[in-house]
Amino acid sequence: MDIRSHVSMVFHLDKCIGCHTCTVACKNIWTDRKGTEYMYWNNVETKPGTGYPTRWEDQEQYRGGWVLDEKGGKLKLRLQGKWGTLANIFYNPYLPSIDDYFEPWTYDYQNLFTAPEGDDQPTARAVSQITGRYMDTIEAGPNWDDDLGGSPVYADNDPNLDGATEEERRQIAEIDRTVFFYLPRICNHCLNPGCVAACPAGAIYKRAEDGIVLISQDKCRAWRMCISGCPYKKTYFNWSTGKSEKCILCYPRLESGQPPACFHSCVGRIRYIGLVLYDADMIQEAAMAPSDQLVDAQRAAIQDPFDPMVIAAARRNGIPDSKIQAAQNSPVYKFVKRWGLALPLHPDFRTLPMLFYVPPLGPVTSKMENGAYETVDAGAEGLAPMLAALDKSRVSLRYMASLFSAGNEDIVREVYYKLMAVRIYMRGKTVQDVTQAEVDEALALAGLSGSEAEAIFRLTSLPTYEERFVVPPMERETAIQAQFPDIDPLTRKASTGFGFREDPARRW
Amino acid sequence: MHTIPCIDSAQARRVLGLGAFTVVAVGLLLILLTIPTPVGAASPAQGSATEGQTIFEAKCAGCHTIGGGKLVGPDLQGVTGLRDADWLTKWITDPAALVASGDQTAVDLVGEFGTTMPTLGLSPDEVASLIAYLDTTGGPAPSGSPTASTAPAEPLPPGDAQRGRELYTGAMRFTNGGPPCLSCHTIAGIGALGGGAMGPDHTDVYSRLGDAVITFPQTGTMLPIFGPDPLTPQEQADLLAFFRTAPVAERSFEAIWVLIGLAVLGALVLIGIASLVWRNRATEPVRVRMLRGTLPSQNHTKRTEG
Ligand code: SF4
Ligand code: SF4
Numbered sequence: 165m166d167i168r169s170h171v172s173m174v175f176h177l178d179k180c181i182g183c184h185t186c187t188v189a190c191k192n193i194w195t196d197r198k199g200t201e202y203m204y205w206n207n208v209e210t211k212p213g214t215g216y217p218t219r220w221e222d223q224e225q226y227r228g229g230w231v232l233d234e235k236g237g238k239l240k241l242r243l244q245g246k247w248g249t250l251a252n253i254f255y256n257p258y259l260p261s262i263d264d265y266f267e268p269w270t271y272d273y274q275n276l277f278t279a280p281e282g283d284d285q286p287t288a289r290a291v292s293q294i295t296g297r298y299m300d301t302i303e304a305g306p307n308w309d310d311d312l313g314g315s316p317v318y319a320d321n322d323p324n325l326d327g328a329t330e331e332e333r334r335q336i337a338e339i340d341r342t343v344f345f346y347l348p349r350i351c352n353h354c355l356n357p358g359c360v361a362a363c364p365a366g367a368i369y370k371r372a373e374d375g376i377v378l379i380s381q382d383k384c385r386a387w388r389m390c391i392s393g394c395p396y397k398k399t400y401f402n403w404s405t406g407k408s409e410k411c412i413l414c415y416p417r418l419e420s421g422q423p424p425a426c427f428h429s430c431v432g433r434i435r436y437i438g439l440v441l442y443d444a445d446m447i448q449e450a451a452m453a454p455s456d457q458l459v460d461a462q463r464a465a466i467q468d469p470f471d472p473m474v475i476a477a478a479r480r481n482g483i484p485d486s487k488i489q490a491a492q493n494s495p496v497y498k499f500v501k502r503w504g505l506a507l508p509l510h511p512d513f514r515t516l517p518m519l520f521y522v523p524p525l526g527p528v529t530s531k532m533e534n535g536a537y538e539t540v541d542a543g544a545e546g547l548a549p550m551l552a553a554l555d556k557s558r559v560s561l562r563y564m565a566s567l568f569s570a571g572n573e574d575i576v577r578e579v580y581y582k583l584m585a586v587r588i589y590m591r592g593k594t595v596q597d598v599t600q601a602e603v604d605e606a607l608a609l610a611g612l613s614g615s616e617a618e619a620i621f622r623l624t625s626l627p628t629y630e631e632r633f634v635v636p637p638m639e640r641e642t643a644i645q646a647q648f649p650d651i652d653p654l655t656r657k658a659s660t661g662f663g664f665r666e667d668p669a670r671r672w
Numbered sequence: 673m674h675t676i677p678c679i680d681s682a683q684a685r686r687v688l689g690l691g692a693f694t695v696v697a698v699g700l701l702l703i704l705l706t707i708p709t710p711v712g713a714a715s716p717a718q719g720s721a722t723e724g725q726t727i728f729e730a731k732c733a734g735c736h737t738i739g740g741g742k743l744v745g746p747d748l749q750g751v752t753g754l755r756d757a758d759w760l761t762k763w764i765t766d767p768a769a770l771v772a773s774g775d776q777t778a779v780d781l782v783g784e785f786g787t788t789m790p791t792l793g794l795s796p797d798e799v800a801s802l803i804a805y806l807d808t809t810g811g812p813a814p815s816g817s818p819t820a821s822t823a824p825a826e827p828l829p830p831g832d833a834q835r836g837r838e839l840y841t842g843a844m845r846f847t848n849g850g851p852p853c854l855s856c857h858t859i860a861g862i863g864a865l866g867g868g869a870m871g872p873d874h875t876d877v878y879s880r881l882g883d884a885v886i887t888f889p890q891t892g893t894m895l896p897i898f899g900p901d902p903l904t905p906q907e908q909a910d911l912l913a914f915f916r917t918a919p920v921a922e923r924s925f926e927a928i929w930v931l932i933g934l935a936v937l938g939a940l941v942l943i944g945i946a947s948l949v950w951r952n953r954a955t956e957p958v959r960v961r962m963l964r965g966t967l968p969s970q971n972h973t974k975r976t977e978g
Pocket of ligand 1: 350351352353354357358359360377393394395396397398399410515
């Protein structure tokens with residue numbers, strides 16, 4: 165047992181209102197520099213949709229993540245092995261192009277003041293932030309298909325619909341029945357990161373004490389293999405500095421006790437952050453589990469912070485008690501392990517992402533009826549209609565399973581039973597139009613107790629700031645000393661955080 | 673479609689891919705065809721005749737005699753009477769510069785001997801010593817004798833042109849370990865690729881210098897290379913035989929056309945290999961293909977019928 169600590173995250177999708185505040189917060193702090201205009205370390209996608217960059221989930225095109233070699237029983241990068249890296253070192257053929265992200269632009273506002281007098285109002289034309297030329301047609305943006313806008317092409321080409329029936333496809337496009345939800349994405353700070361494995365320069369590393377995945381701006385040599393290697397397309401190439409960059413989970417904020425900016429600013433309060441303890445010895449096993457057991461294997465790797473054996477093993481590895489305590493208070497542990505509500509995004513990529521999502525219930529159970537938006541009424545005819553709604557839902561369970569459980573519909577179904585049980589339980593308490601028998605039936609089906617349902621309700625709907633963000637004491641100095649006993653942590657005080665202490669020699 | 677240097681649009685990448693190979697092929701071709709010639713440089717005072725003699729023997733005797741007649745360069749007996757010391761200093765210090773300055777004597781000398789004297793890299797003091805030594809040798813300047821008439825002091829053993837050729841190209845090593853001539857020089861008759869471009873072309877060297885050619889290695893450039901690893905008399909004889917027999921004619925330009933042909937062919941082969949190895953590369957952005965409906969996943973027959 166090799167217990168380590170990991171700063172991990174949960175996004176509760178039912179609460180996301182798609183406001184992009186998180187995106188703007190991140191953009192303003194980290195990617196408003198030259199060369200980063202097109203980057204969105206945090207972005208919010210509309211699902212069904214093709215996302216950013218276009219069809220990032222389509223690994224046939226982008227070759228991200230890992231595949232299980234059936235014969236050898238080995239885990240291989242889908243991109244390439246050592247020899248492939250060598251053969252393609254100057255020419256990585258599977259990069260998304262700027263057209264797959266979008267060409268960033270600003271506006272020629274100056275023209276509004278300096279235009280000569282004329283018959284028409286002056287306008288501020290769009291100017292490319294890459295070429296500096298006017299852009300007459302803007303063909304894509306970071307959230308081009310926001311709220312299913314644009315054209316049906318985008319929703320229809322969601323890779324998660326690849327196995328969908330014609331009926332399911334028609335449903336999504338049908339007016340009045342159309343349905344969507346939001347999927348905010350940041351780097352998942354994976355346990356088995358594809359980006360790290362793909363980098364030929366060894367520039368990407370995962371901090372042992374908190375699991376944050378970072379790219380060394382000194383060591384990066386611009387091979388851009390991480391961009392292909394990450395199946396979530398969450399590393400980006402800065403064309404100005406010639407280095408790759410990615411979400412750093414706002415570690416400077418974490419180290420001063422604040423949650424990351426996107427968490428802090430989240431309007432829907434959908435985001436939770438906390439420490440989990442995991443067993444590093446189980447990573448390989450979890451990454452190589454058969455597809456339908458991937459979620460369970462990853463859950464198994466996350467350990468109970470109350471278990472005395474786990475605590476002892478954590479202490480042996482130099483994890484301070486303050487962190488063990490933080491892990492015990494972690495909302496992430498509750499959502500992921502204790503309640504089993506939060507699922508990893510695309511576990512089929514086998515990177516063991518450490519950002520978990522509570523799948524949205526709204527699009528599954530709500531519908532338009534008599535011109536009004538309704539959720540299925542549980543009270544009217546017992547539980548039957550509500551449970552039946554699961555299989556008749558407009559975003560099919562298969563779709564959700566493709567996103568959150570590598571195709572295992574049973575796992576998603578269990579989560580939905582729990583989410584619905586909590587609603588029925590609370591309805592029984594507040595509206596009181598459900599009988600106690602029905603409440604008990606729902607809880608039994610979900611395998612929840614009344615107090616658990618209460619706790620889930622509380623952490624979902626009424627959590628305080630301190631309950632959502634249990635930022636552990638980062639104790640960098642302890643971590644540095646545990647790893648390098650000879651180094652005085654204070655010598656690291658002035659070392660580079662993000663960016664350059666010296667400008668890179670080569671810069672556009 | 674727009675491209676930026678970092679994440680080029682796929683099309684630009686394909687063009688770049690082809691471009692890279694063309695550049696490599698053309699570059700190779702240029703390297704093969706370009707024959708640059710290096711130029712040296714030096715600086716100008718006082719000196720002793722004995723020191724001058726040592727310098728003469730080490731650096732000048734390869735091409736000049738004192739009272740022995742013309743070799744590669746003129747007989748230097750009485751040269752201090754012929755030219756003033758100032759001119760001599762300039763000439764010895766940097767012959768090329770003097771020629772370039774349009775000095776009539778210098779230009780005439782080059783015309784007569786077909787080559788400029790190499791820059792010897794002597795210090796002003798050494799130049800002065802050398803002139804002092806030349807001054808002591810006195811006597812009237814001898815009248816010129818035909819180049820071919822002069823032979824090396826010691827008679828060489830009979831040489832074998834074939835062995836000479838092998839020594840020249842490096843197929844056979846020099847006994848004392850000197851580098852093969854080919855590494856710096858080229859000569860007609862050793863194959864289409866020719867040799868190095870550092871030193872002069874040897875094609876017409878025998879007709880220019882006659883038997884004296886084999887003492888040529890004692891110039892300023894050659895001395896540091898062959899001084900420690902001298903040629904044996906047999907090797908000198910073999911090389912001389914090779915110089916005498918092989919390169920009578922100029923190098924034919926057909927060889928160059930063959931080279932160009934080979935280079936083009938090589939480039940085509942490389943491009944072929946590249947397009948085979950990287951045949952899976954993305955040639956167009958995914959978004960563009962998606963909007964056009966040509967992604968593999970958009971093949972509707974693949975879908976389950978509802
Ligand atoms: S999501 Fe983050 S940690 Fe995971 S592979 Fe991508 S960049 Fe690496
Ligand atoms: S700020 Fe929160 S609610 Fe708004 S889009 Fe981002 S994750 Fe969703």
